[in-house]
Amino acid sequence: MPSKSNAQTLLEKADKKASSSAGWFSSSSTKFEEAGDLYQQAANAFKLDKQFRDAGDAFAREAECREKCKEANEAANAWWNAAKAYKRGYPDLAVQALSQTITHLTTSGRFRQAADREKEIAHIYQHELNNIRNACESLERAGDWYSQEDATATANACYKDAADLHAELEEYPKAIQRYEQVADQSLMSALTKYSVKEYWLKACLCALAMKDSVTAKRNIQKYMSQDPTFASTRECKFVNAIIDAIQAEDQQAFTGCVVEYDQVTKLDNWKTTILLKVKHTIEGEPAIL
Template sequence: MAPQSAAQSLLNKAEKKFNSSTGWFSSASTKYEEAGDLYQQAANAFKLEKLFRESGDCFSKEAECRERGNETNDAANAWWNAAKAYKQGYPDLAVQALGQTIVHLTKSGRFRQAADREKEIAQIYLKEANDVAKACESFERAGEWYAQEDAQATANSCFKDAADLHADLDQFPQAIARYEQVADASLSSALTRYSVKEYWLRSGLCALAMRDVVTAKRNMARYGQLDTTFPSTREAKFVMALVEAIEAGDLQQFSTVVGEYDQVTKLDNWKTSILLKIKRTLDEEPDLR
């Protein structure tokens, strides 16, 4: 019979303590505190052995002990540790554990930390679970909490990520609203004002992707009123050149405009994707005038 690992030995002790009855000289809170400590030790031992599912399960049991002992801060931390273990190959369990962490954090008014954990959930949905819709929801929720805590730069980053995902889902009006929200917030600071033209460019492309050159032109004119330097930027000129090609129903002109822009400013994956969507609308409906 193979010798029992240190981690398994600690887990057995933790379960024995958790299931034990309280005696004359001990209380339930003491029992759960001691069991929680043992589960934590077992979780760390399993992590050393690179048994991340087992580690996450032990941290989850620790969290349950902390909850039973009304140690809410420790419970939140235990759930977070469980999530970090589950991230090593078990994204669904990581999301569940982070959700439990957020419950404790929001109850205690720690919304900045809750936003950090919600952002982690968004990234798991995006990178591991490939669920763009849920990632978008989590980025927006995190952004709202960051904004409440006056962390505007981080909120803007989340809202911009949400806008990109709305566009990926063909939810172009929602994407435009988020880009404009981030642009409005960025206009007020000299440190972030430079980025506004990028948000307005993306907004303009979203309008074109939904076959609405009228909205695209109206929005670009309004952005020029908000920042008089914008119409002279490469971003604004690019959108207006695309508008001209679309109104002319000229696919070759459209491709030329895109190619010339890409030579100077390399198109990222998001812009390439949405420009392909716009091109398809031009293929399907050659005359949008």
């Protein structure tokens, strides 16, 4: 029979301590404190052995012990350690552990850290669980918390990513609202003003994907009144050119504009995808393959 690993031995000691009855001279709080320490040691030993699921479970048990002792900060930390272990192959469990961490952080008013953890959840939803809707909600929540803590640049980055995902979900009005919100914020600083044309371009493309070139044109006028330099940008000229092609129902002109723009400013995946959707609005019904 193989000998028990160090991690397994520590885990058994922790379980024994947690389920023991408190003696005459020790409180149940002391018992859970000691059990929590043992679970932490077991978790670290499992990590050394690259047994990440077991490590996460042991950190989660530690967190529960810390909660029984009313040690909120230590509990938040233990849940976060659990999440980091679960991230190595168990994304669902990582999200659950991060949610527990966030509960402790928001209760104690640590919203900046809660926002950091919420952003991690968004990343897991988007890149590992392929749940765009949940990723979007987490990004907006993180953005709100950063905003409360005056971390405006970080909040804007979250809102911008959320806008991209709203567009992916074809929730174009929500996407436009977020792009405009980020643009308004960015106009306030000389450092971020240069990025405004990109947000306005994306907002216009969302309007065009909704088959609404009238709103797109009206929005361009609004953006030019907010920043007169917008009219001379490649982004503004590009949107105007594709609106003309759409209104003329001229697919060739549309494709020409896109190719020309791409030669100077490489189109990313987001823009390529949405421009294909816009092109379909000219073609009417997409061809049945």
